[in-house]
Amino acid sequence: MVERTSGSSSRGHWQWPFRLRLGFMHGVIVVLLVLMILSALGVISTAYHTRSQYARLQTMERQHDQLQTVWSRLLLEESTWSTPSRIENLARDRLEMHVPDVHHTRVMRP
Numbered sequence: 001m002v003e004r005t006s007g008s009s010s011r012g013h014w015q016w017p018f019r020l021r022l023g024f025m026h027g028v029i030v031v032l033l034v035l036m037i038l039s040a041l042g043v044i045s046t047a048y049h050t051r052s053q054y055a056r057l058q059t060m061e062r063q064h065d066q067l068q069t070v071w072s073r074l075l076l077e078e079s080t081w082s083t084p085s086r087i088e089n090l091a092r093d094r095l096e097m098h099v100p101d102v103h104h105t106r107v108m109r110p
Helices: 024-081 084-094
Strands: none
Touching: none
């Protein structure tokens, strides 16, 4: 049971368990508590940013794989279109070009 001390003051003072006593150690505990909460918020923020950056990395890796596939197809298509036999056939059919005979060839020396 808590008793009020008698006195002329109308406010009264509460006995020991409820009286507010802030000492040096209480201040240290409060500061450590605030630092602990700030540290926890820092950990939460770092975890959030790490997850979002990892999701971004996965998206970019998927995009890289898709672009690599397209690049490989384009290289294959380029090699197909630029084969010497195809170029020779196109020159002969579309441009009416032909390989000159040995009699129409001249060798020039410097």
